[in-house]
Amino acid sequence: MNRSGFYSGLALICLIFCIGQSQWLETTIYVPDSFVGISNTYSLNYNLLNNRIYVGGWGGDCVIAIDGTTNEKVAKIPAGTYIMALCWNSTDNKVYCANYNSDNVTIINGETNQVITTVQVGNGPRVLIYNPTNNKIYCGNEWSHNLMVIDGLSNQVITTIPLVSRPLSLAYNSLDNKVYSTNYDSGSLSIIDCVTDSVIKIVRVGRYPYSLIYNPIENKVYSANNGSGNVTVIDGTTDSVITTIPVGSGPCDLVCNSINNKVYCANWNSNDVTVIDGATNQVIKIIQVGNIPTALAYNTTNNKVYCANYCYDSVTVIDGTIDSVITTVLVGANPCALVYNPTNNKVYCATENSNHVTVIDGATNQVIRTIIVGSRPLALIYNPTNNKVYCANSESNNVSVIDGLTNQVIARIEVGVGPIAFTHNFSQNRVYVANYLSSSISVIRDEIPGIEERKTLNASRFTLEIYPNPAKSFFTIRLPQTADRQMIKIFDVSGKLVKEIASPPKADRNDSEMRISLKGINPGIYFLQLGKEVKKFLVVK
Secondary structure (H helix, E strand, O other), X not given: OOOOOOOOOOOEOOOEEEXXXXXXXXXXXXXXXXXXXOEEEEEEEEEOOOOEEEEEEEEOOEEEEEEOOOOOEEEEEEOOOOEEEEEEEOOOOEEEXXXXXXXXXXXXXXOOOOEEEEEEOOOOEEEEEEEOOOOEEEEEEOOOOEEEEEEOOOOOEEEEEEOOOOEEEEEEEOOOOEEEEEEOOOOEEEEEEOOOOEEEEEEEOOOOEEEEEEEOOOOEEEEEEOOOOEEEEEEOOOXXXXXXXXXXXXXXEEEEEOOOOEEEEEEOOOOEEEEEEOOOOOEEEEEEOOOXXXXXXXXXXXXXXXXXXXXXXXXXXXXXOOOOEXXXXXXXXXXXXXXXXXXXXXXXXXXXXXXXXXXXXXXXXOEEEEEEOOOOEEEXXXXXXXXXXXXXXXXXXXXXXXXXXXXXXXXXXXXXXXEEEXXXXXXXXXXXXXXXXXXXXXXXXXXXXXXXXXXXXXXXXOOOEEEOOOEOOEEEEEOOOOOOOOEEEEEEOOOOEEEEEEOOOHHHOOOOEEEEEOOOOOOEEEEEEEOOEEEEEEEOO
């Protein structure tokens, strides 16, 4: 279930150390103070290059910038009214702020946190998406029914693209360099060529297109149409509707099975999951699940799909190869969130009204443990760096930290009022919690305390290098001579981890170079992290 929206103000938290658990609440910032202004906190965006978090709200006409290292508010940036969306341009290091009631977009320098300019757009700018291939930003204006294209370099509006009705959702196809915009009220989808910035085609879909997903294996876009009970499949190359697939009533969530090239659609009102073949676009099977399926998760290790049944107090486990129900696992009352731990092959289910998290073994489908957490858990996030799961308990105003190996609650951290959402800062290994009712962002740090880091600089090369950059099928990294065995992580511009490999130990390396394949990685801008060092690189095809 998508539970977004935060309430007024911004808070930084005082230091609470959890002895022996290596978990503590690092800070909360309260307003009013010298940065007074934000209310109804709504939008978060992470600047990977400068390690800053940008926060916008419905009130206050400003954006607050937070330093990801110190957790200090470093800037109050004037913006417009009713900030609905924030977007980061990784090429030019700029942040874009959609001001819904001011009908403009504020462009912020990501290095200096100064306003570069404010660009007039249409009526009710609601959604933003960044095109890294052409360095453009697309702004969907709800009430003027159009997209405005902003040049990432010059900050000028290049053109206005007319749409049919309200653009409430945007998606980007990096393979063919296209943007897809739902026309919510007219039951259609506008496809935009990002080179010419023109509508190539208006594709009829079903009523009230609710969710979009892109299948990179087949280069297809799927639109779940909540009002008409079907999924429209669009060819990413020809822009034609391949087919419209009847599914159940009230399709609300989509997930891809990358192993067998299938798409699963959860249907809220008909209590089933429709399985679609990614190659043939045929419905392979309709799987009956419990009442009100609300969330889907995919297990890449055992090729299984999990469906949380909100009013049936259960999770249905589906075999991703034969698409049959393996079992139905009883959990607590009103399961509302799922997360997968690939390190230990476990699935975690938060049950809203039982106040616990159920841990399911990904191999045996057995309940390993039922973990008591706080009151009304609504959100889960997995931290792959330290193999921990965080659970936001919205009524007890705390976060339970679960060890991924032992299934024990190793810390319970008090946060603001009504925590409902998470994001992860992988550079500093911090988890940010949005507190809906106290208008605050809590910062949780995960680190072994009491260890002092010592650095000795010498003549040896200690900087990470990447070449060629841009890269096509592979790139080579020159590892710092001082670097011992560490995980090399590659993230896309949204901060999503797309690849992870281990660097060899110093003792096993004949030289300091390592070649990394880019197979399966789409063109675009990416970031490579080794320890605390981050390098940006471009993938082209």
